Amino acid sequence: MNLPLLLRLLLWPLSLAYGGHVRVRAWLYEKRWLKQKHLRGKVISVGNLTVGGTGKTPMVLWLAEHFLGKGKRVAILSRGYRGAGGTSDEVELMKHRLQGRVAFGVGKNRFAEGHRIEQQQPVDLFLLDDGFQHLPLARNLDILMLDGSRKLNDQWLLPSGVLREPISACRRADILVVTRKTERPDIEAGDAHKYSIFYAQPRLLGFRRHGEQSALLYVSEIGHGPFFAFCGIGNPQAFFNDLSHWHVPVAGQSIFRDHHRYTASDLRRLEESAQSAGAIGFVTTEKDAENLGGVGTPALPIFVAAIDFVLTAESEFIAALERKLQLPRGAQA
Numbered sequence: 001m002n003l004p005l006l007l008r009l010l011l012w013p014l015s016l017a018y019g020g021h022v023r024v025r026a027w028l029y030e031k032r033w034l035k036q037k038h039l040r041g042k043v044i045s046v047g048n049l050t051v052g053g054t055g056k057t058p059m060v061l062w063l064a065e066h067f068l069g070k071g072k073r074v075a076i077l078s079r080g081y082r083g084a085g086g087t088s089d090e091v092e093l094m095k096h097r098l099q100g101r102v103a104f105g106v107g108k109n110r111f112a113e114g115h116r117i118e119q120q121q122p123v124d125l126f127l128l129d130d131g132f133q134h135l136p137l138a139r140n141l142d143i144l145m146l147d148g149s150r151k152l153n154d155q156w157l158l159p160s161g162v163l164r165e166p167i168s169a170c171r172r173a174d175i176l177v178v179t180r181k182t183e184r185p186d187i188e189a190g191d192a193h194k195y196s197i198f199y200a201q202p203r204l205l206g207f208r209r210h211g212e213q214s215a216l217l218y219v220s221e222i223g224h225g226p227f228f229a230f231c232g233i234g235n236p237q238a239f240f241n242d243l244s245h246w247h248v249p250v251a252g253q254s255i256f257r258d259h260h261r262y263t264a265s266d267l268r269r270l271e272e273s274a275q276s277a278g279a280i281g282f283v284t285t286e287k288d289a290e291n292l293g294g295v296g297t298p299a300l301p302i303f304v305a306a307i308d309f310v311l312t313a314e315s316e317f318i319a320a321l322e323r324k325l326q327l328p329r330g331a332q333a
Contacts, residue, residue: 003160011160019157022133022165026172029135036138037111041075041123042325043139047132049169050155050162052234052258054145055179055200057090057287058309060127061097066318067125068101075103075117077110077137078129081259089259089290090129096286111137132173133164141324144173148181148199149238174324175317179309180238198317200309202238204246210289210302222303225249227283228274232260232291239285242307252277260291267295274300 003011028034044063048054060076067074080088086106087095095104103121105113114126114137128137132144146152150162157163170176176197206216226249231239236255243250252273256266274282282302284292289304311317 008156008160012156015157015160018159019166022169026135026165026169034135036136038138039111039114039123039126040118041114041126042141043114043126043128043137044141044143044321044325045128045131045134045137045139046143046145047128047130047134048145048147049132049152049165049167050147050150051158051164052147052162053238054147054235055177055202055309056130056145057093058202058307059143059145059177059200060129061094062308062311063127064094064098064102068098072124073122074101074125074127075105075114075123076127076129077105077114077131079108079110079134080106081130089287092290093286094129096290110134132169140327141175141321142173143175143177144170146176146178147235147238148178149235149241175320177311177317180241196320198320199312201312202242202307203310204242205306205308207283207303207305210284210292210304211297216306217303219246219248223280225281226251226277226279227281227303228252228254228270228277228279228300229283230254230256230270231285231288232256232258232262233285233287234258239305243283243305248283250283251279256288260288262288262292262295264295267298271299 029036046056046059048056064074064076076094078091080086080091091104091106103117103123105117107113110128117123128134128139131137131139132142152167155161155163157166174196177200178197179200181199206218207222208214208216229240229243229250230253233239240253254270254273270282279300281300284302284304286304286306
């Protein structure tokens with residue numbers, strides 16, 4: 001979200017009011033004037049401070065695979081933002097990747113969804129997707145994702161900026177994971193909190209052709225290009241930067257609103273832009289692929305980038321996870 005300065009200034013009083021509200025709300029939960037509800041299984045929350053993509057979904061997938069590999073029974077709780085019928089693009093992406101190996105609870109009341117799952121089957125671990133601000137549900141561990149390509153100190157609170165909470169809210173986190181950067185983030189959350197900070201970089205697994213379940217293809221196997229890139233995600237520029245880093249030749253690009261559901265007219269306009277740019281096909285994200293249903297068969301192939309990420313100190317990250325999860329709920333590591 002990059003609003004003109006004049007509009008940001010006009011919205012600033014609303015940001016002040018919003019900031020006061022979220023501070024008071026967090027304080028009431030910290031002092032236990034507002035009570036949190038507890039599930040039987042352990043809960044790991046993955047969230048962020050900003051509107052837009054920071055790698056929450058890849059982190060949830062990484063955690064799910066890690067704990068499944070250890071024989072744990074895992075469930076994912078998600079609000080299903082801008083979804084319908086008990087699902088969303090991100091939920092469908094995770095379901096596609098995890099292939100029925102975890103239970104899903106989708107809804108605004110994450111405790112109710114988790115309780116419903118626990119009534120049906122035993123769960124060792126709940127992954128609370130986009131859960132940093134979902135304070136009604138108690139958690140054993142808070143992982144906060146930060147986009148290293150953004151300077152947080154330059155951001156304003158909603159609605160005049162992209163911050164969901166003041167930067168000082170970082171103090172509630174147990175672990176910070178910084179994506180797309182390899183140095184300490186520019187956070188100012190007070191000296192009283194020592195962070196466990198880890199770094200992660202996106203990794204391209206390959207491309208699959210949209211509408212097909214074939215094996216992933218290398219960049220060299222999808223054609224010489226150029227391609228037309230499009231996406232409707234929280235941080236579109238990060239995707240375009242990744243394509244450049246992965247040496248995918250791009251002749252043009254188009255940006256849609258986060259979680260955009262594509263229509264047949266959207267596809268026609270994209271095809272016209274791609275043909276004008278001399279592209280031989282499209283490249284997009286897995287989340288966008290979930291929003292392409294029902295738009296028909298395009299004249300040009302759409303290649304979907306499948307990604308995960310690599311933690312630069314994975315063994316230390318796992319040790320930090322295990323150490324915190326072994327503590328009684330609410331204890332400090």
